[in-house]
Amino acid sequence: MSADEPLLLRALRSAPETLALAPLEPVTVAVLDSGIDGSHGLLRGRVVQSFSAVISQGRAVMEPTDPAANNDRYGHGTAVASILAKLAPNAKLVDLRVLGDRALGTSAALVAALKFAIEQRFSVINLSVAASSELAQSLHLLCERAYRQGQTVVAATRNMPLADHGYPAELSSVVSVDSVAISALYAVHYRRTHPIEYAAAGANIEVAAAGGGLSTATGSSFAAPTVSALCALWLGAFPGLRPFEIKSLLKAFALVDPVFDDRFSAL
Amino acid sequence: MNDHEAFERLLRVDSQQPVAAVLRLLVELGLSVCGGDEGSLLLLDPSADSLVFAAVVGSASSELVGQSVPVGSGLTGLAAVTGQVQLGAPTFALGGAARDGHSPRSVIAAPMMLAEQCVGVITAVAFDSAKRFTEAHVRLYAQLATVGAVLIGQQRALAVTETADPETLSAQRSIAQSISRLTSQKPEQIASLAAMLRALEALSLGDAR
Structure with a gap:
């Protein structure tokens, strides 16, 4: 292996599951969700920073919170974070709480948190939430900026039958993820004819429960962190990989999802 | 609050009316x-930022109707806040024992989304330890919740029409017809028309917002 060899070619020779056992550089992964229970046994010491979106003088701002405390009111973010922590030992989790006590204002919170994550240059940004199309333009601009800065945004698709798949998952500058009923931990499916390009295990996944203990979770929300973990592993082993290279690696190691394969699309 | 009050106050429909019956259906x-063992329909009470049980099918029907669940907690609250169907399971201690033997074993909560806003949540609960809802059930509940939201949207539109006076209705019809004519005959002007209407709306509602 030559040091001058392009990163992508070197990365292509390393299966993701083997990387998890190798020495890796730490990679910051921002989790925009309902908060993380940093006191949970499976997450203790893994959450390095914690912030919560609050409305101040009519606008959403990120306020620091204690990363070692339980900042999760719903348990969703803790579940997502525990998948990331398990699959990517080098992931340094940054808790960005955007799902608050009140339903109102969450759009502003999501945009503020994503902007914050981009400004802070967190390497990977996991969004297991899907916003409505009214945020499409704001999220598009932010995700373009993240892409150009070399940050990888991973977004889960939504599971409601609406006109779109949810934002930012609809955007081509992000890695969009659906769930599939497979059990292999690091496996990813590729869907070349679908706007949501990738799918990972998302059924009955064992996760940490906020407040302690374990639970199981199902849905695209819990498939996205598998892909974010893969990004963290590759970036830890090959710092400097760009988002398009990460997408190429995902495709290179992915299985073709038969449901979305071109060969079946004409049926 | 009982089911009649919940439907009346939060949906502006009599609980005996077909809309309420179809939602229960x-x-x-x-x-x-x-x-599942128990299902419910919760309606959003924006003034209290809570979800109110308006209809319950199963064992605890009479006890739950009228009770509130804060939007800031639980699986129903999470469904309302995220606009996504949530599938929940019980929590186990690290050793594998159930934390609470009487808690639901599997829960689905599907938000009813109307113009990107949640107006309520439909849930299903199973208490059988062997029962687990699946992604197929998630898809079903997403569809049921969407039908429920469409129904509520039509009911609200109808309520506006029924309460408006004839003069207002006539003016609204006239505006709609003008817009329809203009957009069909001059489609290239749709964008500027939309901008003009938004500006007019901002000007008219500026003080109220």
């Missing part, structure tokens, strides 16, 4: 297909 249909 959605809950019953979902429950019978997925094999």
Whole structure:
């Protein structure tokens, strides 16, 4: 292996599951969700920073919170974070709480948190939430900026039958993820004819429960962190990989999802 | 608050009316297909930022109707806040024992989304330890909740029409017809028309917002 060899070619020779056992550089992964229970046994010491979106003088701002405390009111973010922590030992989790006590204002919170994550240059940004199309333009601009800065945004698709798949998952500058009923931990499916390009295990996944203990979770929300973990592993082993290279690696190691394969699309 | 008050105050429909009956039917249909033990319809009370049980099918019907659940907690609250169907499971201690033997074993909460806003949640609960709802059930509940939301949207539109006076109705019809003519005959002007209407709306509602 030559040091001058392009990163992508070197990365292509390393299966993701083997990387998890190798020495890796730490990679910051921002989790925009309902908060993380940093006191949970499976997450203790893994959450390095914690912030919560609050409305101040009519606008959403990120306020620091204690990363070692339980900042999760719903348990969703803790579940997502525990998948990331398990699959990517080098992931340094940054808790960005955007799902608050009140339903109102969450759009502003999501945009503020994503902007914050981009400004802070967190390497990977996991969004297991899907916003409505009214945020499409704001999220598009932010995700373009993240892409150009070399940050990888991973977004889960939504599971409601609406006109779109949810934002930012609809955007081509992000890695969009659906769930599939497979059990292999690091496996990813590729869907070349679908706007949501990738799918990972998302059924009955064992996760940490906020407040302690374990639970199981199902849905695209819990498939996205598998892909974010893969990004963290590759970036830890090959710092400097760009988002398009990460997408190429995902495709290179992915299985073709038969449901979305071109060969079946004409049926 | 009982079911009649919940439907009346939060949906502006009599609980005996077909809309309420069809919403209850959605809950019953979902429950019978997925094999759950208890199903419910909760309506959003924006003034209290809570979800109110308006209809319950199953064992605890009479106790739950009228009770509130804060939007800031639980699986129903999470469904309302995220606008996504949530599938929940019980929590286990690290050793594998159930934390609470009487808690639900599997829960689905599907938000009813109307113009990107949640107006309520449909749920299904199973208490059988062997029962687990699946992604197929999630898809079913997403569809049932969407039907429920469409129904509520039509009911609200109808309520506006029924309460408006004839003069207002005539003016509204006239505006709609003008816009329809203009957009069909001059489609290239749709964008500027939309901008003009938004500006007019901002000007008219500026003080109220």
